[in-house]
Amino acid sequence: MHTRSKHIEIDVHYIRDQVLQNEIVVAYVPSANQIADCLTKALTHTRFSQLRDKLGVTPSPINLKGGIKDKIS
Amino acid sequence: MRKFKMENTSSCPTPMITGKQFTTEGEKLQDPTMFRQAIGALQYLINTRLDIAFSVNKLNQFMSSPTIDHWRGIKRILRYLQGTIQHCLHIKPSTDLDLVGFSDADWATSVDDRKSMAGQCVFLGETLVSWSSRKQKVVSRSSTESEYRALADLATEITWTRSLLAELKLSLPRKPTLWCDNLRVLRH
Numbered sequence: 001m002h003t004r005s006k007h008i009e010i011d012v013h014y015i016r017d018q019v020l021q022n023e024i025v026v027a028y029v030p031s032a033n034q035i036a037d038c039l040t041k042a043l044t045h046t047r048f049s050q051l052r053d054k055l056g057v058t059p060s061p062i063n064l065k066g067g068i069k070d071k072i073s
Numbered sequence: 074m075r076k077f078k079m080e081n082t083s084s085c086p087t088p089m090i091t092g093k094q095f096t097t098e099g100e101k102l103q104d105p106t107m108f109r110q111a112i113g114a115l116q117y118l119i120n121t122r123l124d125i126a127f128s129v130n131k132l133n134q135f136m137s138s139p140t141i142d143h144w145r146g147i148k149r150i151l152r153y154l155q156g157t158i159q160h161c162l163h164i165k166p167s168t169d170l171d172l173v174g175f176s177d178a179d180w181a182t183s184v185d186d187r188k189s190m191a192g193q194c195v196f197l198g199e200t201l202v203s204w205s206s207r208k209q210k211v212v213s214r215s216s217t218e219s220e221y222r223a224l225a226d227l228a229t230e231i232t233w234t235r236s237l238l239a240e241l242k243l244s245l246p247r248k249p250t251l252w253c254d255n256l257r258v259l260r261h
Contacts, residue, residue: 004085006137010225011221011222011224011225011226012153012221014225014228014229015221015224015225016110018228018232022248023232023248023249024228024231024232024249024250024251025248025249025250025251026224026250026251026258026259027250027251027252027253027259028252028253028254028256028259029175029252029253029254030254031254032179034173034175034252034254035175035194035252036175036176036177036192036193036194037191037192037254038124038127038192039123039126039127039177039190039192039194039204039205040127040177040178040190040191040192040206041179041182042088042092042093042127042128043086043087043091043092044087044091044248045086045087045235048086048087048124049086054158055162055164055165055194055201055204056162056165056199056201057122057124057160057163058161058163059157059159059160060159060160060161062099066208070149
């Protein structure tokens with residue numbers, strides 16, 4: 001392993017152990033489909049709304065605006 | 074919105090401008106109480122609106138001595154929320170309960186200390202069940218290193234979620250998959 005990455009060994013070994021024990025699968029996803037992208041940097045409008053939809057943050061079908069009092073009166 | 078006198082402002086499409094760098098330098102706010110109250114309220118909101126998680130977390134780092142620029146950042150988030158006030162996190166029913174995680178890191182983006190931002194999200198079926206957006210505690214010397222840290226965090230989160238599901242007597246149809254966008258990480 002490269003000298004620069006030697007101190008990340010613990011993280012590497014942890015993940016590798018998990019993979020070898022058949023606990024998890026690590027796979028590559030192209031940056032374009034990386035959903036966690038919007039949690040690490042500010043994005044452009046189109047990309048942001050695209051990822052927001054993928055996360056499941058979408059307009060609510062039910063209107064929850066306004067208090068109960070408004071509805072009664 | 075009413076409290077911060079923002080109920081009649083025009084809305085913004087995103088919570089933060091692309092490429093915007095916030096630093097500790099700049100003209101300090103006279104009264105940081107308002108800033109702190111806003112951050113507190115927004116943090117509560119992250120529970121259901123994780124789309125603002127990154128921007129709120131970013132500004133949260135300047136809680137001790139906020140500047141006018143940081144306040145502008147808060148106003149931008151509020152304006153974004155103004156336009157997307159009806160949005161919320163949807164929990165969808167799905168027959169396939171696969172556990173899937175995404176992890177990403179943005180290397181050395183913090184201008185003041187060069188620490189990296191890490192983001193992760195865990196889906197159970199089609200529903201998002203866990204997420205985080207935070208600054209890593211250690212300075213990473215390469216992007217692979219920061220990606221690895223993020224991936225290890227995600228792996229622990231996945232392991233925890235899995236043990237919780239096991240306790241609920243819910244077995245997963247397939248092995249949990251961790252998605253990562255760094256090829257060097259996968260090569261090791």
